[in-house]
Amino acid sequence: MKRFALLAALCTATTAQAAQDTAGLVRFVACPVYRDTDAGRKSGCWLTDDRETGKRWDVTESPYKPDWNFAVLVEGKPSANTAQPCGAPPLDPVRTSRLDIPCTRHMIPAEGFPGRRYTLPRRNIAPASVARPVPPGPYAERTFPVYFEFDKDFLVYQYDDWLIDNAVTWIKAAKPKKLVITGFAATEPETVSGVVLAERPEAAQERAETIAETMRRLLPGLAVETKWEVAAKATDEPEADGLPWQSQRRAEIRAVF
Amino acid sequence: MHFLPQRSLALPLAALVLTLAVGARGGDVPDRWWAPGEGRVLPAVLDYENANGTLRTLTVGGPLKTAGHPFFEPLGKDGRACVTCHQPADAMGLSVESARRQWERTKGKDPLFAAYDGSNCPTLPQAKRESHSLLLDRGLIRIERPWPAKSFNGKPIKPDFTIEVVRDPNGCNSGPNYGPEAGKISVYRRPRPVANMKYLLAVGFPFDPKQGYALPLDPDDGKPQSGNLMADNRAGNLRIQMDDAAATHLQMLKALSPAQRKQLQDFELRIYTAMQVTKAGGAVDSGGAKAGPARLRDSEPGALGSIGEPVWSEFKGWENISADEAAKLTPEQLTFRQSVARGARVFREKMFLITDTAGINSRIGFGNPVRNSCVFCHNMSQMGNDVAPGQVDLGTTTLPFADPWDDLPLFKVTCTGRPHPHYGKVIYTYDPGFGLTSGKCADVGKITLQSMRGLSSRAPYFSNGLAKDLRGVVDYYERRYFIGYTEQEKQDLVNLMSAL
Structure with a gap:
């Protein structure tokens, strides 16, 4: 068990290191x-x-x-x-x-450049009238991240709505006891192009409450708790697209059984 | 007027003159104006002429006996009924032409001109025409909103802006009983049509991308709300809307009863209205076109045109009219039909840069500017309202984009938190719109998109009557967004809108 814990810690460290890797970005x-x-x-x-x-x-x-x-x-x-x-x-x-x-x-x-013909992005949701496929079980505690613009708590169209729609579909099938929403903010100052950037600590709470309100509307009756953390660390969740800074600006929806 | 189940015919001019000549009640020909408590029967199919053709109103399950019906009976102390401002001849709205006619024929005594909101302000001398100028000149009804807003969608709120009155030409935003200091703000708006309701109530997607939340839930049935009922989105369902209207516009001293609410809701969900026949082009469901109120009645609401049936593709059949079909038409009819079909394409396909428009360029992430067409916002198949809650600031009520009006109040809004994404810290507006409901500075000036049906019957247009006719609508968009419409495109759009 101790060996497993060490392995898990090493994995976590490696993951965090990978998530912080900004080479090539x-x-x-x-x-x-x-x-x-x-x-x-x-x-x-x-x-x-x-x-x-x-x-x-x-x-x-x-x-x-x-x-x-x-x-x-x-x-x-x-x-x-x-x-x-x-x-x-x-x-x-x-x-x-x-x-x-x-x-x-x-x-x-335009200077002769064509631009791009619009195509629906991968992350777009179906109309409400379209039944979502039921995700297969078994169901166990799971966390769904949602990502934000710098210092904002506004749901990003064709990104966050898609992430939340997927989460809600799973939660409806899994029927957890409650949701714990944790908002994160990247409050550690960094200088970018000569501008010192740090998210407001309040952004963490705002993100948690925004997502909690949305989950209450989409899943009425399900208990929702909120938490928030500052000095957010990067993760390597795939929907942050390999951008560590994006992964810091998030809220997590944790389904608890 | 016809009560004809079959295809309508043009109303002879003589009959129209006779109709206009009779009094508010009585006469051989039923009056265009539906007065409260008349007890007329609302037929299943009801046609009225307008300058561009024939509007048809369908009552599903009709005819309907209006005697005793709360939509048609005066319920409050001012003698009004819902039908006063939601006239069948005016696409269940109210045209300024009808308001003027009622003023002339009743010498201003019609309940439409009730002091509370049918005049510029109750404090003005009510017998004078100028005290009702906003209704008579632009079809505007006074809307009294509480200020500051205390709750939105069931949640307590503290507005992030303050309001000062810069100019109060009518006296209803200053003095001891009116204005922000008295806890009230008066704005002036056009009545919205009470018809085709299933489209306005339809929910297309679970989110409101303009507000960045999932849709709010109806406090009565727990289902998501469309957000498309009222100009400032202050009522999310018909029950709240009718309670609001009864207490204000009808001046009811007691609440509507559950039975009255049920009757009203049932009626409002059964009414469909749209143009049936255009004077210049004939029936809108002929020659391959598939428009008209029956199609509205029979179609599923809430579909997004960009992924389903394109908006106004009802007129696709008029794009390429065969030689055989053309031979059946007069040259005028052929030209008009081709123009309407082009107008539908211009509506969908003429791209322009949309700039500095809250609800489009912010906070939703389309970018500022974003290239798109009319159908970007007017995106619901069959209706042209917004599938998402349609709160958008076109600038029609807010400087510098709004036209100058010296007879409307002007407010100075100061954002106390984050500045407005386009106007900055200070905003000058004739009507803060959705901001009066949400309490958010970012929502100041936003007005909910409405149905585009029956436009020919209910000029003027936009929430404050800014455009006196359909050309005025096109001209506003042209100067707001520098679209670059050709003269032909402008006329095609006018013809399209006249046929809806």
């Missing part, structure tokens, strides 16, 4: 540039310039897209796909978080 703050490509609906391009490297990146694939009036925190991985439909190498996976730093809005023409 980029992270910077920039004012977004909108490239007015037109390949139909939602086909405009979002570009951001990393001031320190001088590189321009295509961040259009972020589930939460920029506002041209505000700076964004960009976190991503250079895509293996070399195509540049927006005129810059894409980051994918990528996240952009709106910061409260004003920017001069800037739009550039």
